[in-house]
Amino acid sequence: MAKTKKTIYFCQNCGFESSKWMGQCPACKEWNTFAEEIVDKRELKGRKEVKDVQTTILKDITSSSEERISTHMEELDRVLGGGIVKGSLVLVGGDPGIGKSTLLLQVCKNLSGEDLNLLYISGEESLQQIKIRADRMGEFSDRLALLCETNLDLIKSVIEREKPDIVVIDSIQTMFNEQVSSAPGSVSQVRESTSILMQIAKGLGITVFVVGHVTKEGVVAGPRVLEHMVDTVLYFEGDRHASYRVLRGVKNRFGSTDEIGVFEMRANGLKEVTNPSEFMLDGRPEGASGSVVACSMEGTRPILIEIQALVSRSAFGMPRRTSVGVDYNRVNLLMAVLEKRLHIPLGDYDAYVNIAGGVRMNEPAIDLGLVLAIYSSFKDIIIEESTICFGEVGLSGEVRSVNMIEQRINEAQKLGFKKVILPRVSMKNLEGKFDIELIGVDNIKDAVDTI
Ligand SMILES: Nc1ncnc2c1ncn2[C@@H]1O[C@H](COP(=O)(O)OP(=O)(O)OP(=O)(O)O)[C@@H](O)[C@H]1O
Ligand SMILES: [Mg+2]
Numbered sequence: 105m106a107k108t109k110k111t112i113y114f115c116q117n118c119g120f121e122s123s124k125w126m127g128q129c130p131a132c133k134e135w136n137t138f139a140e141e142i143v144d145k146r147e148l149k150g151r152k153e154v155k156d157v158q159t160t161i162l163k164d165i166t167s168s169s170e171e172r173i174s175t176h177m178e179e180l181d182r183v184l185g186g187g188i189v190k191g192s193l194v195l196v197g198g199d200p201g202i203g204k205s206t207l208l209l210q211v212c213k214n215l216s217g218e219d220l221n222l223l224y225i226s227g228e229e230s231l232q233q234i235k236i237r238a239d240r241m242g243e244f245s246d247r248l249a250l251l252c253e254t255n256l257d258l259i260k261s262v263i264e265r266e267k268p269d270i271v272v273i274d275s276i277q278t279m280f281n282e283q284v285s286s287a288p289g290s291v292s293q294v295r296e297s298t299s300i301l302m303q304i305a306k307g308l309g310i311t312v313f314v315v316g317h318v319t320k321e322g323v324v325a326g327p328r329v330l331e332h333m334v335d336t337v338l339y340f341e342g343d344r345h346a347s348y349r350v351l352r353g354v355k356n357r358f359g360s361t362d363e364i365g366v367f368e369m370r371a372n373g374l375k376e377v378t379n380p381s382e383f384m385l386d387g388r389p390e391g392a393s394g395s396v397v398a399c400s401m402e403g404t405r406p407i408l409i410e411i412q413a414l415v416s417r418s419a420f421g422m423p424r425r426t427s428v429g430v431d432y433n434r435v436n437l438l439m440a441v442l443e444k445r446l447h448i449p450l451g452d453y454d455a456y457v458n459i460a461g462g463v464r465m466n467e468p469a470i471d472l473g474l475v476l477a478i479y480s481s482f483k484d485i486i487i488e489e490s491t492i493c494f495g496e497v498g499l500s501g502e503v504r505s506v507n508m509i510e511q512r513i514n515e516a517q518k519l520g521f522k523k524v525i526l527p528r529v530s531m532k533n534l535e536g537k538f539d540i541e542l543i544g545v546d547n548i549k550d551a552v553d554t555i
Contacts, residue, residue, distance in 0.1 A: 113138045114291040119329035141286040173270075173311075176214040179366060179376045180207075182403070183338060183351050185359015188270070191309040192358065193302055195276075195330055197316045198340035203349055203369055204315045205229070206237065207340065208272045210373050211313070213241055215270060216248040223268040227254040227278030241373040254288065256281045256297050263304055273301065275315035276330065291329055298333050331355060343462035348377060350463060363403030381408035381519055384461045390489065394481030397492040397521070398473025399512040400465045406508070406515040408492060410460040411470065413477035418454045429459030430474065431466065438474050438497060445501035445548060448482060455481075469506040471497035472525065472551060479552050487555045492516045493525035501548045505530040513538050525554055 113122045116139050118132035128135050172187030181187045184194070198204050205226075212222045226234060231250055238244055249266070253259055256279050263271060273279065279297040280288040287293065298314070305312045316330060331337050335357040342349035351365040366377040377383050385408055389395060394413045399406050411430075418424065427435045435457050443450045455478060459465055472495035480487050494512055495503040505527045506512075516524055517540050528544030545551040 110143050112141055112143050112292075114141050116291060119291045119295070139286075139290065141284075141290055141292045143284070143292060173215070173218075173220070175211050177211070177365075177374075177376055178378070180211065180351065183353045183363050183365045184336065185353075185356055185363075188311050189335070189358045190311060191305050192311055192335040193298075193305045193333075194311070194313045194336040194338065195316050195334045196313060196338050196340060197318050199318060202340050202342060203367075203374060204340055205274055206369070206373055207351070207367075208274065208313050208315065209234070209237060210241060212248050212270075212272060213238070213244055213373075216245040218247075220247060220269040221266070222248045222270045222272070223251060223263065223266060224248060224272045224274070225251045225253060225259055226274045227252070228274060240371060254278050254280055256300050260300060260304060263310065264308070267308065268310060270311045270313070271304070272313045273315065275317055276301075277317050295329055295333070298330050302333060341464070346462050348383065348461070349374065360403060363405070364407075381406070381515060384409050384463065385519070388460070388489070391486055393484045393486050394477055396473050396477045396480065396487045398470040399492055399494045399515060400467040400470050401508050401512070402467075404511075406512045408515060408519060409463060409465060409470070409473075411473040411477045412458045412460055413474070413481045414456045415450070415453045415478060415481040418452055423450075423452065424454040424456075426455075427457045429462065429464050430457060430470070434471070435474060437499075438471060439478060441497060441499060441501055442475060442478060442548065446479070446552065448479075450478075450482070453482065467506075468496040469494045469512075471495065472503060472527075472545075472548075475548050476525075476551060476555060480555060485555060488523065490520070490522035491525060491555070492521045492523070493551070495525070495527040495530075495545070495551075497548060503527045503545050503547055503551060509534065510537070513540060513542070516540065525551055 113125050115129040115132060115137045117134045117137045118129060120129050120131040125138050129137050171190050174187045175181055196204050196208065212224055216222055231252055234250055251262060276294055276297055277289040280293055281296045284292050284296045301312050301314060304310055337355040339352045339354055340349055341352060347369050349367045349369060353361040353363055355361060366380040367374040368377050388410055396411055397408050398411050399408050425436060439450050439455060442448060457474060472493045475497055476487060476493055494506060496506055498504055509530045513524055517538060523541045523543060525543045525545060528546050531542060531544040534542060543554050
């Protein structure tokens with residue numbers, strides 16, 4: 105059949121497709137990201153006739169109860185929604201050196217003890233290098249096979265021959281497909297490679313884990329393009345200088361996405377952190393102003409975090425505001441609320457807000473914590489160490505209710521806190537349930553009066 109070669113320009117940042125070169129991508133507004141890629145369009149062989157295609161009545165499909173394989177890492181299982189689903193395609197993204205290969209090799213280690221065959225395919229490291237990492241982790245059984253290869257057609261044939269239960273591809277950016285003429289890592293290569301892996305996963309019922317790199321410059325096609333194609337997207341994040349890592353579900357076709365898993369990077373691999381609150385609050389300063397503990401729900405689990413604020417008089421006319429771990433605009437908004445409702449002149453002050461430990465928290469329930477931390481630093485008042493707070497703050501300074509109150513209070517009680525500052529509207533039905541002092545507040549005025 106005739107073969108037609110076609111030149112297409114792809115945005116290397118978001119994957120936008122265009123027939124001509126453009127300076128700025130209309131989709132993601134990045135400059136100078138278009139690169140020329142040649143796409144071969146071949147006539148499809150063995151196409152099905154429409155009479156061969158049948159629809160199916162939903163009621164007639166017999167459901168086999170969903171089979172989950174446990175990875176023996178509770179933190180990972182929870183983020184996956186209860187374990188690995190057979191035949192799913194899971195993308196693990198993250199910054200360079202954060203521990204993606206370590207995590208997946210560890211999954212292989214745990215599963216190789218079961219009655220499962222595993223295949224770890226690396227396009228980045230040699231067998232020796234993988235061996236060095238594996239030696240740090242401990243004993244592996246002989247069910248794990250390694251392969252160093254980047255040609256996806258060969259990989260596909262090998263998988264079809266070996267029929268493993270779980271395949272790991274490290275990383276998708278190094279894989280290439282002979283039919284696509286652009287370089288490995290380009291949008292069309294990454295997209296084509298993923299669709300081949302998808303066929304493998306769905307067709308043969310093999311679970312495929314794919315590592316994807318994210319670069320800030322967008323030089324390599326980021327896994328953004330892939331997110332739509334795969335079943336589950338997990339991001340591995342954390343401060344590279346701190347030892348703990350957070351695994352976050354961004355998309356999950358088989359479970360909730362607001363769960364997080366916390367790990368600690370050790371010489372012998374990743375260790376699960378089963379009580380993240382204790383870990384996050386480690387090393388809290390004693391008797392310092394501008395520090396308060398807040399409670400944020402991550403999925404079904406409450407996590408206590410320390411919010412720190414430093415408010416100091418601005419040397420220049422333009423006050424500086426910096427936030428680490430929380431939304432910058434949220435901090436600005438809450439400072440405006442404080443200024444307007446409590447009449448404190450924050451406009452002349454620099455403010456730096458930080459969540460200790462380098463985690464990112466987005467839940468509105470930490471608003472009250474932010475307000476109290478900023479106020480405490482401004483007035484130089486020390487908030488009692490055994491106090492925690494949560495509640496959403498509205499624009500008129502009211503403290504609004506949040507969900508899962510009881511779980512939050514339980515967590516605080518478990519970690520030995522004595523006092524909880526919470527929205528008064530959430531206090532119904534809590535009488536006598538806890539041995540911890542509950543202070544209900546209606547607005548931020550009440551809240552700052554309690555400290
Ligand atoms: N001997 C060691 N002791 C403690 N930690 C180590 C040791 N060796 C490596 N690490 C940790 O492992 C990390 C690298 O892990 P890994 O190679 O799994 O990352 P990755 O995300 O796969 O990186 P890449 O993007 O390069 O593939 C290092 O950043 C370091 O924190
Ligand atoms: Mg790696």
